[in-house]
Amino acid sequence: MAEAPQILELRNICKSFPGVKALDNVSISLNKGEIVGLVGENGAGKSTLMKVLTGVYSMDSGEIILEGQRVKINSPIVGREMGINIVYQELSVLRNLTVAENLFLGNLKTTKSGLVDWKAMQAEAVDALKTMDLDIDVNTPMRNLSIAQCQMVEICRACVVNQCKVLVMDEPTSSLVDKEIEYMFQIMMDLKEKGITIIYITHKLDELFRITDRVFVLKDGANSGQMVTAECTKDDIILAMVGRDLGHYYPVHDGKRGKPVLEVRNLCQGDRVKNVSFTAYAGEILGFAGLIGAGRTETMMSIFGAMPDVSGEVLMEGKAVRFKHPQEAIQAGVALAPEDRKNQGLVQIFSIMHNTTLANMKGILNQFGFLDLKKEEDVANHYIKVLNTATPDAFKRVRELSGGNQQKIIVGKWLFTDAKVLIFDEPTKGIDVGAKVEIYRLMRELANGGVAVIMVSSELPEVIGVSDRIMVMHDGELKGELSSEEATENRIMQMAIGGAHT
Amino acid sequence: MKKEKTGMSVAKHIGEFSGKYGIVLIFVLLVAVAAILQPVFLHPRNITNVLRQVSVNGILATGMTFVIISGAIDLSVGTIFCMCGMVMMFVMPRTGWMGAILVGLILGAMIGCCNGYMVYRGMPAFIMTLAMSILLKGCSFILSNGTPIASSSTTYNALGQSYFLKVPVQVYIYFLIVIVATIVLGRTRFGRSVYAIGGNIEVARLSGINVKKTRILVYIISGVLAAISAVIGTARLGSCEPTLGEDYHSDAIAATVIGGTLMSGGEGHQMKTMVGVLLLGVLSNILNLTGVTPYAQYVVKGLIIIGAVASDIFRRVKMN
CATH class of the missing domain: 3.40.50.300 (P-loop containing nucleotide triphosphate hydrolases)
Known part of the structure; x- marks a missing residue:
């Protein structure tokens, strides 16, 4: 198979935040019209790398080479103009505006007198949706669309309206049902046909084998593997991601009813x-x-x-x-660990300690009926240990933790209620x-x-x-x-x- | 991720320290400047004077801290102050001073309960307490016919005018309230619930916290503390008039936010609010001592509030 020309290369990217080296000499390269998976555990640096690429963060050192030219992307607007677009996991559409308005968000068409040219925009919006075979009325407010449809509009905005060359998709299927995922893959294949390069971030490893050509794995802010999808197995990828063999993915059913x-x-x-x-x-x-x-x-x-x-x-x-x-x-x-960790599971500005005891404050009262903060810290530390949560101490705010660790705090919170x-x-x-895997074992x-x-x-x-x-x-x-x-x-x-x- | 040692972490510690105690540092600096500019500032008489002056705002700010941490706001504390003051003056000839205070506290609690219930039911706190404020102002005017009413008890007046160990009685009341409030907020289930509903009301509900009870109780506390400050304020003057306390809510909010309480709720401390209260008190004292006109004082005060809060916010934004 003839190698497609390289379109984008990230070379030796380094990025530090106070106290943390988030990216350490990370390099990836992409060819025109390929779909590349980017995987890694939470905190491995995927999002940081993509933020550097799209101009949200500035890098400390390293090079970005787009179509053979060394480029400087110092703001998301510059990135977009150069043809690098991103579709986030969480929708970034304005739900109160119409589909057409969202499509042209950030570059509204204007008439000579400087007013918004609604007519031209509507016509172009209809054309744009047509190129992607989307059957959506451009005058519908976004709030009337399903999550999948909103995502399609976002992709349409990136690929058709902004005419991007590289599209980053950050966990686009996490809120979609199977039928919608199929449709999303179909659209991704169409984009690939049109020569658009896609960087696909996901936690669902099965999807990698469905859709990607190659996979880059990050671990602890550094490259930890690069493979051709057709030539590797799920275990290879997992090994590169976690650096250890996870053993049985699902725990043995050894309980008695x-x-x-x-x-x-x-x-x-x-x-x-x-x-x-x-x-x-x-x-x-x-x-x-x-x-x-x-x-x-x-x-x-x-x-x-x-x-x-x-x-x-x-x-x-x-x-x-x-x-x-x-x-x-x-x-x-009865205990319930809700689906939406951010809005229902944890008070994000609270420490681990306060979140752990929130559902059972009775459990940390002293003999006078006051909260015993020492006891509270002990309780929090106990669950940090039992659940193997990655945190320096119990005083850290939960919003600074990764999704997996947040889930462990939620589990600890409910374990403390003796449910x-x-x-x-x-x-x-x-x-x-x-x-x-840890959560599965814990449930078992x-x-x-x-x-x-x-x-x-x-x-x-x-x-x-x-x-x-x-x-x-x-x-x-x-x-x-x-x-x-x-x-x-x-x-x-x-x-x-x-x-x-x- | 790898930690970078030494330089970075020292800078981080300094950052954390100034973040935790920044407002205390500013306060100490202000006191030092005051002492240098006007040595009379450090005279015990002047200091007890400042403390007496801040007591009313301090008690209101204590209540406001509860409300703001719970993720709400109470714009009606100034007019609750006035309404309770008027009613106490009004009933005092018949009920005696103790009866009057009791009536005042119950009234403050009832108004707070009303605010709290409506906010719980979904009224925006800003609108509810603003409207309550307008309503109460009208009531105060109707009750007094627009004229001041004098206190009928000298024992009552002593609460705002007498001294114990050379310190005004009201200062003891204020300090006692701050201590109790600090314990309630930091060491009781109710206090933790206040932080929780301010941090995320849905998480609080799903964690088994009684949102309704917490919300209403917070406003009752604010109302009762407004009534207590009305006792002190009117006892000091020996009377009450329907325009008294009109803009007290703004100083109470200012002191609370200077103390670092987040307007969005979920975070804040009574002790830091107290620093905010003292900072505002020391500031007006210096301005008075150095002969700055009252008009210019407003300008300086406004700038100080913007400066104190902005430095805090900018630091937070930078750290995130």
Whole structure:
């Protein structure tokens, strides 16, 4: 195969922040029209490297060579003008504006008199969407679009309107369902055909094999591997990422099912949860699969007392309970680690210590009824040790931690409540493989220790690999139950899209 | 990631130190400048004078610190002050001074409860307390017919005018309130809940914190402290008039933010607010001693507030 011409090279990039060397002589090179995966654990330097490339950060030393020319990218605007665009994991669209306005954000067309030329912009927006075969009305406000559609508009803005040469995609599929991911890949292949080079950042290693030509691995701010995708295995990549063999990716199912702990009968919530009934047993991991929006989160939040308009029966260890507030659920021994770590899981400006004890302040009172700060620190340190959290001390603010470590703080927080039922909603979303494996093992250990673990997950291999039993939801209803032996991605998918009961 | 030792970490430590104690340093500097410019500043009489002057604002700022840490604001403390003062003057001839104080405290608590409940239900705190402030101002005028009402008890007045061990009584009251508030905020579940709802109200709710109770209690504290400061303020004057306390909320907010409390909530300390209160007090004292006109004093005060808060904010932005 003839080698395509090189389009971009990053050579010996170094970047330090106070006290930390974030990038240490990192080099990558890209050829025209290829899709290159960029992987590494959280904190490995992927985002920093991309911020240097797109001009958000200035580098300390190193060179960027674009189409054979040494270039200086000292602001995102310069980067964009040179043809380097980025689509972030979190949407950067203005939801109150229309599709057309978003497409031309930052370079609105104007008429001679200096006013915005709406007509020309609309016409161009229609053309732009057409080149990508997107069927979206340019006058719709962005807030009416799905996340996937918003992302398509962003990609369209980068590739068609800004006519970029290199497109960086930072975990674009993390909020998408399978069908949308397929569509996203289709569009990526089309862009590749058109000669656009894509740098694809992801934590989902399976995707690398679907879409990329080559993979660059970073570890601790330095290059740690570069491979041709077709010639390597998932284990090769993992080894380069974590520098050690992770052993079994999913832990062995070696628990024994105990007594029923949580029984749910005919749970309804508004029109999002319809007559859901299930039982969670001690010693077991119960998985909840389904598409995004199937009502799994709402089901868990309803059990936890965090939702209005809930009806149905909930029994804790055989006794009927009705939680009207999370406070009551926690007291009864139910814990819920929510999907959205940033907005629901942790107070970002709090220290690790304060977050760890937030759900059980009773546990750190002294004999006079005041908070015992020494005891609090001990508790936090205990969970840092048990969960192997990477932090210098318990006083560090959680917002400075990586996603995986934040998840561990959340787990520690709920362990400290002595929960009998622990609900994890998408526990591995956006965290790196090393931390994922640790979370899986931890859930298994908890189950073996007699806790009823419930895991909501949209990643099918994960649900199948981790759960003992799997509930599949579709449109607010339970569509069926599968044991881990009989579960396949296919069968789950059939149920999840509303297929027949089994 | 690799740590770079020595130089970097020393600079970081200095940065952390000035971040933690920056406002204290500024305060010490201000006192030093004052002592050099006007040696009379250090006279015990002048110092107790400053302390007496700051007590009213100090007590209001203590309440404001609770409110701002909880992620809200209370623009009505000045008019709660006035309303409680008017009502206490009004009922004192019938109830006696102790009864009057009791009525004042209950009224302050009720107004705070009302603010807190409405904010809990989703009213923006800014609007709710602004409207409450306007409403109370009207009530004060109606009650007094626009004229001052005098206190009818000399025992009551003594609360604002007498001394114990050469220090004004109100200074003891202020210090006591700060100590209690520091313990409540730093060492109780309620205090931690205040930080939590200010840090992230949804996380707090999902962690089993009673948001409703916390929100309402914070505003009750603010209302009651406004009533206590009204006792001191009106006892000092021996009367109350319907324009008294009108802009007290601005000094209370200023002292709180100078003390480094985040306007967005979740972070702050009572002791640092106290430094903010003292800083403002020392500042007006110096300006008075050096003969700066009251008009120019406003300008200087405004600049100092901008300077103190901006230096703090710029540092934070840089560190992130």
